[in-house]
Amino acid sequence: MSEDWFARRTHHWDELSLDELLDRKRATGNTVSLVVPARDEAATIGPIVTRSRELLMDTAQLVDEVVVIDSDSSDATFDVAADAGAVVHRCSDVRPDLGTVPGKGEAMWKAQFVTRGDVLVFMDADLVEWDTHFVPGLLGPLLTTPEVQLVKGFYERPMLASGGGGPYDGGRVTELVARPLIALDWPDLAGLVQPLAGEWAVRRDHFAQLAVPTGYAVELAALIDTLERRGVDAIAQVDLGRRAHKHQTLHDLGAMAVQLLAAAQRRRTGGDGGGAGALDDVVALRQYSGAERGLRVHERTVRTGERPPAVAVPDEEVA
Ligand SMILES: O=c1ccn([C@@H]2O[C@H](COP(=O)(O)OP(=O)(O)O[C@H]3O[C@H](CO)[C@@H](O)[C@H](O)[C@H]3O)[C@@H](O)[C@H]2O)c(=O)[nH]1
Numbered sequence: 001m002s003e004d005w006f007a008r009r010t011h012h013w014d015e016l017s018l019d020e021l022l023d024r025k026r027a028t029g030n031t032v033s034l035v036v037p038a039r040d041e042a043a044t045i046g047p048i049v050t051r052s053r054e055l056l057m058d059t060a061q062l063v064d065e066v067v068v069i070d071s072d073s074s075d076a077t078f079d080v081a082a083d084a085g086a087v088v089h090r091c092s093d094v095r096p097d098l099g100t101v102p103g104k105g106e107a108m109w110k111a112q113f114v115t116r117g118d119v120l121v122f123m124d125a126d127l128v129e130w131d132t133h134f135v136p137g138l139l140g141p142l143l144t145t146p147e148v149q150l151v152k153g154f155y156e157r158p159m160l161a162s163g164g165g166g167p168y169d170g171g172r173v174t175e176l177v178a179r180p181l182i183a184l185d186w187p188d189l190a191g192l193v194q195p196l197a198g199e200w201a202v203r204r205d206h207f208a209q210l211a212v213p214t215g216y217a218v219e220l221a222a223l224i225d226t227l228e229r230r231g232v233d234a235i236a237q238v239d240l241g242r243r244a245h246k247h248q249t250l251h252d253l254g255a256m257a258v259q260l261l262a263a264a265q266r267r268r269t270g271g272d273g274g275g276a277g278a279l280d281d282v283v284a285l286r287q288y289s290g291a292e293r294g295l296r297v298h299e300r301t302v303r304t305g306e307r308p309p310a311v312a313v314p315d316e317e318v319a
């Protein structure tokens with residue numbers, strides 16, 4: 001890792017005031033879409049949309065649209081987000097001619113076809129500790145430094161309701177999969193404090209050139225592909241303070257880890273960004289848990305497919 005990169009490209013969310021950001025937004029002519037991929041997040045999506053919209057769109061006009069991509073939710077996510085004032089799309093309804101698969105990356109890839117902003121800011125929908133400054137914080141480097149294409153958030157991330165306790169205790173996949181992969185194969189990314197953060201921003205033109213894993217590897221892939229195509233100085237990171245989210249079970253994180261490892265393997269062996277894997281690629285994951293007598297076996301099929309860069313997708317044919 002280059003210490004120089006860390007010094008040059010690490011920021012704090014409050015380096016620029018809201019007025020300064022608005023000036024920079026006007027000067028660059030950039031428009032901004034806040035995009036929230038959400039699957040079964042009715043419990044938390046409401047305030048995320050309402051507070052972001054009221055402060056950043058209605059009051060300050062830093063954000064031009066708040067778009068929720070409902071990723072096959074079976075709860076009231078769609079209605080809660082719409083009532084809170086977001087533009088909401090069901091992922092499967094976006095470009096139906098391209099088919100649909102489950103996954104967070106799929107929702108973020110599809111977002112490119114229903115948003116207008118020159119800059120896309122992504123935010124998770126399961127946040128329980130967060131604040132609206134996440135968005136201006138992430139925009140700072142993009143509005144001030146033309147070379148920067150992608151900005152990651154980082155934060156203190158407590159492990160809620162556990163014995164963990166200390167700062168940075170959360171992030172099991174980050175510590176056990178992403179960071180070791182980075183150490184082995186992409187040490188230039190080792191300065192990223194939270195490489196898997198769901199809170200990040202990217203220039204639309206750049207994101208559209210990247211293949212996008214349909215599952216949870218979207219973040220790691222975007223970092224690796226940005227590094228390979230544009231160099232490490234195209235990436236910046238911003239300290240956003242403290243953030244807490246809903247934790248997944250260890251077995252669910254095992255499936256996430258498979259997706260990260262598959263995307264990394266593809267990029268390690270495929271050259272130039274790795275190209276897109278077939279959309280329907282899957283891996284069989286076998287997991288075990290204790291049962292009263294013996295073991296219970298859990299078989300799951302983990303999707304490891306990728307979508308091609310959006311620039312390579314033909315326009316929808318209108319009948
Ligand atoms: O099929 C899905 C699964 C998740 N989500 C949404 O994606 C966001 C993050 O999902 P979550 O299950 O909370 O992921 P985490 O366990 O928090 O995973 C972390 O690590 C992942 C791997 O890099 C990142 O993709 C996440 O953004 C990051 O928060 C949430 O808004 C979800 O509702 C979808 O839209 N579709």
Ligand SMILES: O=C(O)[C@H](O)COP(=O)(O)O
Pocket residue numbers: 157159169170171172173174175196246247248253
């Ligand atoms: O980012 C990660 O490593 C995963 O989302 C797991 O996070 P957690 O250990 O804080 O639940």
